[in-house]
Amino acid sequence: MVSNPYLPKLAKIESIKDEAPETKTFKIKILDEKIRDSFNFSPGQFIELTVFGYGEAPFSITSSPMVHENFSITVRKMGNVTKGLFRLREGDFVGVRGPFGRGWPLEKMKENDVLVIAGGIGLAPLKPLIEYIILHRKMYNNVKLFYGAKTPKDIIYKDMFDEWRKYIDVELTVDFAEKDWSGHSGPVTVLFKNFQPSSDNIYSVQCGPPIMMHFVTRQLSSIGLPPEKIYFSLERNMKCGMGFCGKCMTGGRYVCKEGPVFNYSEVKNFLETPV
Ligand SMILES: Cc1cc2nc3c(=O)[nH]c(=O)nc-3n(C[C@H](O)[C@H](O)[C@H](O)COP(=O)(O)OP(=O)(O)OC[C@H]3O[C@@H](n4cnc5c(N)ncnc54)[C@H](O)[C@@H]3O)c2cc1C
Structure with a gap:
């Protein structure tokens, strides 16, 4: 029997963790063992989450792709569905x-340097990528994370950075520093100050607010990265998640199916803040 792709699979919230103001990580376990075992994802993919009585919304999977028992999403409280979820x-x-x-x-980036740039909750879809790279560390060259948040309180995954630093370079910045903050201050582009790619073999991946991606892309282009090596994860209003309903269609592309990850040459003409 063919299963109905619109029918959500029943799952249980195993744990809830506060990450930052109005931002929580939910660990979720699909109840049916067979479905759970076949739930394989690639870093950057997303799920549609139903909060019964409120509706459905897309969220990036943020746990390691190597873990099959459960998966996690990190959610910022925004509107109807997320308010329901936070209850x-x-x-x-x-x-x-x-x-x-x-x-x-993942494949294209192998044997290249990788520059990961995230703003605020934009680190969520990049976390499984970082964890994948760490697990396959020898396959990637120099790997750097540039992460910016509004204030130190808005930084998510605070307890991960020490572990990540054993394998990759991590630099943090906040827009508004507080007394006990010893890192950089300013937008994420301040972290580019002394950065020059060591070779042409470099890919960049980024996720954050459109204004951040605008300035970061400009910076990456100015240091010589070609559009094909500048990758984004784009958020669009979407419904079915499978390229049927057309709700997310932008510039002739289904963001849900062809994306949400695109390279700059693919999306140049339909970004809301053109670079
Ligand atoms: C691929 C993908 C991955 C995502 N991953 C994450 C994630 O990891 N974590 C996360 O927190 N969010 C993520 N999002 C965003 C999340 O899906 C949205 O914020 C979602 O709308 C929340 O649902 P809601 O019902 O709580 O909020 P909504 O009621 O949909 O409101 C969300 C915001 O959008 C505004 N809005 C709603 N409808 C409209 C409209 N028609 N026109 C203009 N503005 C409108 C609201 O005012 C509010 O500010 C992702 C989105 C996509 C597409």
Whole structure:
């Protein structure tokens, strides 16, 4: 029997963790063992989450692709669905469809330097990529994370950075520094101050607010990265997640199916803040 792709699979919230103001990470376990075992995703893919009685919305999968028992999403409270989700407790049920979309270009990036740039909650779809790279560390050359948040309180995954620093370079900046902040201050582009790619073999991947991606892309272009090596994850209003309904269609492309990861040459003409 062919299963209905619109029907969410029943899942349970295993744990809820505060990450930052109005931002929580939910660890979710699909109840059916067979479906759970076949839930394989690539870093950068997303799920459609149903909060019963509120609706459905897309969220990036943020846990390691090597873990199959459960998966995590990091959510900022925004509107109807996320408010409903924030009312739930550990042990409550949700619905899951997916995984959907095209993730980060893991194969193309092999044997290259990788520059990962994230702003705020934009680190969520990049976390599984970082964890994938760490697990396959020898396949990638120099790997750097540039991460910016509004204030130190808005930094997500604070407890991960020490571990990541054992394998990759991590530089943090905040727009508004507080007394005990010893890192950089300013937008994420300040981290480019002394940065020059060591070779042409470099890919960049980024996710953050459109204004951040605008300035970061400009910076990357100015240091010589070609558009084909500048990757983004784009967020668009979407419904089905499978390239049927057309809700996310922008510039003739289904963001849910052909993306959400695109390179700059693919999206140049339909970014809201052209670079
Ligand atoms: C591929 C993908 C991955 C995503 N990953 C994450 C993630 O990891 N974490 C996360 O927190 N979010 C993520 N999002 C964003 C999340 O899906 C949205 O914020 C979603 O709208 C939240 O649903 P909601 O019902 O709570 O909010 P909504 O009620 O949809 O409101 C969300 C925001 O959009 C505004 N809005 C709603 N409808 C419209 C409209 N028609 N026109 C203009 N503005 C409107 C609202 O005012 C509000 O500011 C992702 C989105 C995509 C497409």
